[in-house]
Amino acid sequence: MxxxxxxxxxxxxxxxxxxxxxxDPRGGRRxxxxxxxxxxxxxxxxxxxxxxxxxxxxxxxxxxxxxxxxxxxxxxxxxxxxxxxxxxxxxxxxxxxxxxxxxxxxxxxxxxxxxxxxxxxxxxxxxxxxxxxxxxxxxxxxxxxxxxxxxxxxxxxxxxxxxxxxxxxxxxxxxxxxxxxxxxxxxxxxxxxxxRAEQAQRAAREAIAREMHDVLAHRLTLLSVHAGALEFRPDAPSAEVSRAAGVIRDSAHEALQDLRQIIGVLRAPGDADGAGGNRPQPTLATLDALIAESREAGTAVTLDTDVPDPAAVPAATGRTVYRIVQEGLTNARKHAPGARVDVLVRGRPGDGLTVDVRNTAPPGPVPHVPGSGQGLIGLSERATLAGGRLRHGPGAGPGGGFAVHAWLPWPA
Incomplete structure (x- = not known):
């Protein structure tokens, strides 16, 4: 007061x-x-x-x-x-x-x-x-x-x-x-x-939920894929079992690190990236590492980008692109295992950035994986907050599948 x-x-x-x-809380005549x-x-x-x-x-x-x-x-x-x-x-x-x-x-x-x-x-x-x-x-x-x-x-x-x-x-x-x-x-x-306090609290909760979904869903999907492989192939060679166990361990460790990073950033929004023991926030320059990680998990991913200098993309815009691709890869692994995923990133300063994540139809039966669609909703909100737009739906090509298309501003 x-x-x-x-x-x-x-x-x-x-x-x-x-x-x-x-x-006087009663009001009127005292x-x-x-x-x-x-x-x-x-x-x-x-x-x-x-x-x-x-x-x-x-x-x-x-x-x-x-x-x-x-x-x-x-x-x-x-x-x-x-x-x-x-x-x-x-x-x-x-x-x-x-x-x-x-x-x-x-x-x-x-x-x-x-x-x-x-x-x-x-x-x-x-x-x-x-x-x-x-x-x-x-x-x-x-x-x-x-x-x-x-x-x-x-x-x-x-x-x-x-x-x-x-x-x-x-x-x-x-x-x-x-x-x-x-x-x-x-x-x-x-x-x-x-x-003001209620709005700030609500915004913090939404930010925590959005970041935790975007980050942890990717890691946990990797855990699920390799744990499923060990479950259905108990007679696999020891080298393959050891490799899958290592991926599970590394993914669990990465998930914990990402969770600490999210909580740390949200508790201290004024800290610089990487300050206080936190790892740097993902940007467009780290997209190659995400693609390589998905390939190691067994997903056939192709990356096509013509951005001349990914490091020159604004940090917030690059982070949004990273999250969009990450969510697209996560959804492909969950709902279309074995499908090929194509990632296209185009853009120039002043024209904006265009991101397309397309996966073909799965070659086999589609497993039932629980999901609420909140990831795609969160991506739409994230793109809107960044000043861009995002749409998603079934693929238009003969192969079917699913596609995510987004445009984000990139000031000149």
Missing amino acids: ERVTHAEYPWLLPSDLARAADP RRTVRDWAVDTLAFAFACLVGIAVVHNSRQINESDAVVLADEILGAVACLLLWARRGRPAATAVAASVIGIVTPATGGAVVVAVFGAAVRLPPRRLAAVAGAAFVCSTLQGFLRPDPEIDGVVNLVVNLVMLLLATGWGMLVRSRRQLVAALRERARRAETEAGL
């Missing part, structure tokens, strides 16, 4: 910063906190003290007992209305102002109510409420004038008190709006951080 600091917003109270950093109860109690006490002072002044100027009693009752009612100012700020301020027309004992309650309205009402409604409070206080000055204070002075004092209450309330309102904005920003930042 994005943290809201006091250095960034020095005018906010610590409690406001805490609310901004830890938003329940009164201990701080809210304390503020409401102080506001009620202030209004009561002002009312008591006004009633005492009424006795000093020899007001009748009935008037003093009415002031006491109406002042108490206005003070009690303040407990509803959080839920109904406009109604509370207007009611206190209307009561204040006939008694000056509500002066403190009116100031507190106008302050509460300024905290919670938009500017247009606040202007109407404050205007009504000023009109009511002006009428009260005409109905119950104080003989010790000039009428103009009384009017100015009322105006100044209402302006101070309104301005202070608007300041508190703007601060609370800022806190709400910071709270929303913190919630949005937390959500976005979670989405």
Whole structure:
């Protein structure tokens, strides 16, 4: 979550910063906190003290007992209305102002109510409420004038008190709006951080699955071919058995090395090729080694390439070509054992690279080998991510078989 600091917003109270950093998950109106109860109690006490002072002044100027009693009752009612100012700020301020027309004992309650309205009402409604409070206080000055204070002075004092209450309330309102904005920003930042982490995790998983399939499927197919040969030819010469066992051992060792390489690269994507004990990533320059390995496993493979300098091909593009050929050879061994495989690579800088992997129909019965087609789907995704395209399907020639065709960009 994005943290809201006091250095960034020095005018906010610590409690406001805490609310901004830890938003209320329930939303809507908050329940009164201990701080809210304390503020409401102080506001009620202030209004009561002002009312008591006004009633005492009424006795000093020899007001009748009935008037003093009415002031006491109406002042108490206005003070009690303040407990509803959080839920109904406009109604509370207007009611206190209307009561204040006939008694000056509500002066403190009116100031507190106008302050509460300024905290919670938009500017247009606040202007109407404050205007009504000023009109009511002006009428009260005409109905119950104080003989010790000039009428103009009384009017100015009322105006100044209402302006101070309104301005202070608007300041508190703007601060609370800022806190709400910071709270929303913190919630949005937390959500976005979670989405970014989830997307990064998903991308890493897809990369691991794609690389593991492309690399391990090739090695494990070699293991399967030679293990099957040993199973169906237990009477083979010892030299052939020894050679097959060596290929199985080497393929298993290569599979483990490839797996370590994949995990290492994905854990440290910024490392250079070959750094940290990892072997170099395959490129177009290492395609000959892949073809030779397939030939040693018994697959008849022909490679035809006219790329003048395989090392000049961009590393990412060359690696994609390598994976396409690797997947094509793996599928040929699995689904068309004994078939001939032709690999053609053509391209120039600016024209792009064209890769064709074709295998003829198998000479004998096709064994049932489990497969989900995810390898070809992964190749299509890999080619698309590289800015190219890939298609695959049955071969168009009279020999049938299967063909994979891909085009990849090669900038000039």
